[in-house]
Amino acid sequence: MENLYIPNIAIIIETRKETPDIKTFRLSFKDREFQRKFIFKPGQFIELSVFGYGEAPFSISSSPNQHDYFELTIKRVGNVTSALFKLNNGSAVGVRGPFGNGFPIQELENKNILFIGGGIGLAPLRSLINFVLSGREKYGDLTLMYGARTPKDIVFKEEIETWRKHIDVHLTVDVGDETWKGTVGVVTVLFKEVDVDPKDTIAVMCGPPIMMHFVTKELLKLGFPENQIILSLERLMKCGIGICGHCNIGRKYVCKHGPVFTYKETKDFLESAI
Ligand SMILES: Cc1cc2nc3c(=O)[nH]c(=O)nc-3n(C[C@H](O)[C@H](O)[C@H](O)COP(=O)(O)OP(=O)(O)OC[C@H]3O[C@@H](n4cnc5c(N)ncnc54)[C@H](O)[C@@H]3O)c2cc1C
Ligand code: FES
Incomplete structure (x- = not known):
């Protein structure tokens, strides 16, 4: 039987700086056959x-449609992440997984999707967004609301611009600077800019707990049914x-x-969860 505690060796093949403290690492398993068979759903995670x-x-x-490699977008916060940021391309790391349930991709088909991200929370949503875009005709209207602390903290800047062809993109920052001509304020201010019909729309969000708390409140106020609000949660693991x-x-x-739950599933413990 496979031992789920033993990591597989993966090699860092490319590193991109997203913000002053966030990098995207492109990895590929040393065992090419294992890499080819590495199947995951958007919203799943690995232990690195x-x-x-x-x-x-x-x-x-990254999207599960990409089979030669997978990507992780990581914020430097402490012990493991600081050590990872010092590694160079060609370095080996250990990877266990994929784990968790992932986003309910089948239930999103034929629906409008409202993606809502805060900070590094856009990482799992990027996997889902690129997966959805690779089968664009299966989905209705797509809208993205994304907030970052400052313009310098926005992740996937160039990619977001390419998404605009297919997605109604709305960005905000908590604090602007001389380069920023867009909206300033927390993510919920973007509800004034978007026009979504709660009946046919599924909201999928990931971000800091405080953001998810206020976004959920706003979605409920707009009339979103509890099972059409999907949250990706984080916990110490x-x-x-x-x-x-x-x-x-x-x-x-x-x-x-989890880490993906509907509001309906989590509402009994939501106050402690987000
Ligand atoms: C399912 C899941 C998916 C995640 N996806 C991403 C991702 O895509 N990108 C990313 O950058 N991070 C992600 N995280 C968070 C990431 O796991 C932590 O930032 C990481 O464990 C920090 O490790 P460290 O050793 O560098 O920090 P540590 O030295 O362990 O801790 C530094 C500080 O961060 C706090 N901390 C550590 N882990 C967490 C956590 N899970 N939640 C809240 N506070 C924490 C610690 O309490 C401490 O204050 C995810 C977490 C989970 C549970
Ligand atoms: S991390 Fe061990 S039970 Fe979830």
Whole structure:
């Protein structure tokens, strides 16, 4: 039987700087056959080890349609992430997974989708957005609301511009600068700019807990049914496979039952979850 605690070796093949403290790492498993068979859903995550430092969970930010490699978009915050930022292309890391349930991609078909991201929370949404765009005809109207702290903190800047061909994109920053001509304010200010029909739209969000709290409130006010509000949650994790109990919220393990939940599923424990 496969031992889910043993990581597979992956090599960093490319690194892109997104913001002063966020990088996108392109990785490919050393075993080419394993890479070819590495199948995941948008919204799933992996456990990444930087040898000698430790392991941490990260969402896969590339589309599952890309089979030669996968990407992680990572913010430097502490021990593992700082060690990772010091590695060069060609370095080896350990990867376990993919874990978690991922976004309910089948349920999104024939629906309008409202993507809502905050900061690094755009990472799992990028995987979903690029997956949806590769089968654009299967979905209705697509809208993105994305907020970052400052213009310098916006991730995937060039890619967002390419999304505009297919997606109604709305950006905001908490604090502008001399280069910024767009909206200033928290993500919820963007609700004034978008026109979505709650009946046929599924809202999918990922971002800081405080953002998801206020966005959920706003969506409910607009009349979104509870099962059409989808959240990707984060919790401190260890095993990633529903064994250690580190990531529990109420009766759920975020690593196993999530990280993607509908508001309907989480509302009993939502106040502690977001
Ligand atoms: C399912 C899932 C998906 C994730 N996807 C991404 C991603 O795509 N990109 C990304 O940059 N990060 C992501 N994270 C968060 C990432 O796992 C943490 O930033 C990482 O574990 C920090 O490791 P570290 O050793 O560098 O920091 P540490 O030295 O462990 O911690 C530094 C600080 O960050 C806090 N912290 C650590 N982990 C978390 C967490 N999960 N939630 C809140 N605070 C935390 C610690 O309490 C501490 O204050 C995800 C987390 C989960 C659970
Ligand atoms: S991280 Fe161990 S149960 Fe979720």
